[in-house]
Amino acid sequence: MAQDPHYFEDLEIGDSFEFGPLTISREEVIAFASEYDPQPFHLSDEAAAQTHFGTLSASGWHTTALFMKMFVAHMQANPERQAASLGAMGVDELRWLRPVRPGDTLRGHTEVIDKKASLTRPEMGIVRNKVTIFNQHDEPVMTMIPIAMWRTRPA
Template sequence: MDDILYFEDIEIGDSFAFGPLTLSREETIAFAAEFDPQPFHLSDEAAATTHFRTISASGWHTTALFMKMFVAEMRKQPGRQAASLGAMGVDELRWLRPVRPGDTLRGTNEVIDKKISQSRPEMGIVRNKVTLYNQKDEPVLTMCPIAMWRTRPA
């Protein structure tokens, strides 16, 4: 594949957008019921007794929605996906405001750092800054994923 985006092709400051995706009440409750069954994620009545006031999505659900949108965008760019080797982790994950059923999310990804792996020179490490926004353009999540990328074959 000639259009592969190798580590060497990635520049600090490169960015792209992804999304949108609208969250339904049903999926909010279903995710929470299985993975984060705190009362304020499951019912408006329980949420009314908290600072949330109404049902809100789990932060982990919001993070999973990032991944869903991000991978959907990567699939549109086969050369980018072909060089991606997965992630090593995430730094600085922050849930900035509640995400609620009916919210439409979109995101941005910006490269903030890159370096060749010391132990595996066939790959490089890329740090990104991700921000998710709601339909009011308010940031709802920020994080810094650390991804591994193929280097160009010799």
């Protein structure tokens, strides 16, 4: 990968990095679900036992939020990369592949798969990454392709 700072021009297809880990607790699963996705299988072992999940599982939206927590922590630990990041325009191909359960430890991997200069905003380029979140068994639990904006190198 190119040396910091990671301006748009420095990023190359195939560049990658790891982030995390983060362990999720039962209390966090229930608190998130209570607030944002109060389906029974996210709130109770008994209700989850009556579904294909079998046991309490985190909301997919919670898993997505945990990705963001780990990713931002990584960015904040790398100030040059953080300074070049301008946010995101959206996400393509979000998939929840396996349930995330209390006690799971998640980690992430991201790889640049596409980049293009903005046609209307010369101060930025658009970068697409393939993100995979793994559990402690190295099983993928989530994949997605964020569409991020990156600062171009100042003139």
